Amino acid sequence: MESSSPATPILEVATVTKRFGGFTAVDDVSFRIQEGEFFTLVGPSGSGKTTLLRMLVGMEKPTSGELRLRGRVINDLPPNQRPTCMVFQSLALFPHLSVGRNVEFPLEIRGQRSGERRTRAWELLKLLHLDPNRYYDKNIAQCSGGERQRVALARALAYDPEILFFDEPLSALDARLRKTLQKELKDLQRGTGKTFCYVTHSLEEAMVMSDRVAILRSGLIEQIGRPDEIYSSPKNAFVAEFMGEVNLLPVVGTGDATATWDTGRKTLALALPAPLPAGAAKKLLIRPESLRFLRADETAGNTLPVRILNQFSLGSRLQYHVEVAPGCTLTVERLREERVTGDTALLGWDLGDSQLLDA
Amino acid sequence: MNAAAPQPPPEPAAAKKPARELAPALLGLLSASPFGLLMLFGFVAPLLCVVWFGFMPPKTFSLLQAPTLENYRTIFDQTYFKSILWSLGLAGGTVLVLLVICYPLAFAMAKIFRGGAAFVTYAIATSLFVSENIRLFGWVIGFMKKGVVGGTLAAWFDLQIDSLLYNVPVIILGMVYVYLPFMLFPLVLGLKMVPDQVREAAFDLGASRWQVFRRVDLPLSMPGVLIGSLLVFVLSVGAISEAKILGGQKVVTIAADIESEFTYAQNWPLGSAISTLFIALTTVVVFFALGRFDLEKLLGKKPSE
């Protein structure tokens, strides 16, 4: 995927490492961002996302490795000389300036005349669905969270950067507003054709917006790829788990395509989608929607008698928590029409719907 | 209130309710009263006495006479305005010098030093434990003819210098030294209020270090600048020891004038009149400064019109 792209990357991160004292926050990370791409870095808290981003905008220097912008090494270029700009999680708006003056800030620094500045700020506010007549003179303190978000974005766009970086800018907003802004952000990226590099701890958010996603885990990149690639073939259990509610069964091979699953009280024999050497430990990934309840006459690759513990409504679907053995539960998601009743049921899945992953 | 809402059952202790609502106000008043009384008898009453005394005939000691404007006439006829200008000038100079000295130090303490800031704070606060006059006499010993500075230069470099005392710069030096903590600490607090990310954002948006200072640090730390300047100005405009001890008779400040009217000249009404005039003048200067810089607006709490 990476090498198939003919264009030279706009930004190349080559074996970049960042250490704070003895602690390695970013460990030998390499990736390329293509021009016009929406690239997202995802990882749990403390995985080094902010540190990596701060190096990309120049607020932090890599301990080793190189950052190349259109082929030019920019390790030592300070942020005010880089054609990149960052939207902070805190937004970092200027509290003493009005909305309009905030947006005009980078233009003022560049020495543009006040008339031109005002016109441009007016355009940008409109682009971000903020009525300039109402918002231009408004104080930052009077704006809501979503409005501030848009002001921060307008300010960053006013700088006219080649790459726009975002550090979890939506995490402080409520779920609905976040969804709206995610779509707007994607539209904006398409509309302006700019390269966006986004950081979030939510893979779901990353999937919605991104062309490509990189998954970070304690300073290391676990997987890079298109959202559907990552969804359909996660590289390991960490990536799979990060994607949301999935069932990951620790299995130990017993030769050929069979394995045992130690549930704690009971050891169950399972059929696998692929051969696993005897004694090898892996994780078996089964998505909640791949699990189904079987009628008495039905068969599947694997069948297990289960006890139904709980049932939750997810709108069009129902989620069940079922117990395979005492203290060992699986998550099942079925359509509402396939509702099952009773305490016990027969659970099954097809071998092709499960995947063997490295732990 | 929604009229359809069910009425709460009548409280059994309904009669008690107003008393309970009154309680916080009463408590507040009560807890404020010691301070209120202190201000009333320790500040307002004497101040009113001084103001009234200023209208009594010169060189008298009773408040029960027909008021007259004679003292004020004397003030404007004589050269007291010179002392007033000296006091305002020295105070203004002190504020300016302190701003220049303290801002970088405060910046370092707020943004750069980590554990070091606490050490600097203690070191500077400790100097306040020693009486101001003692510290000033220390300077005298340092700067007088054949003092620590002159003596050392003479002994080591065979350089003969005269006394460094009794001039305006040395007075300012003394005031700067004495009032430094009153400028430094508000500035540190003011600069701590400037969010790091806002500074970084400005830098990221293309601003140079100077532009970040001009457009972010300075406006956002203005509350500290203002409070520090006001404190130092008000304290140093009434200062008397620095000019007396380090300045000799070179400069007479208004505070010294007032003191001599009350003691040496035994002209309490004239002393009171000068005090009244000077308090009024300082108040005007301070309120003018406060009006020029609206603290709330600087902090972004109020819409800028």
Ligand SMILES: Nc1ncnc2c1ncn2[C@@H]1O[C@H](COP(=O)(O)OP(=O)(O)OP(=O)(O)O)[C@@H](O)[C@H]1O
């Ligand atoms: N200046 C620093 N000095 C020392 N350690 C640091 C510094 N900055 C970050 N770290 C450490 O580096 C690790 C990664 O931090 P970083 O802020 O990049 O995480 P993150 O992925 O952005 O997390 P979050 O999602 O919580 O924002 C953390 O363990 C953090 O403690």
Ligand SMILES: [Mg+2]
């Ligand atoms: Mg972070």
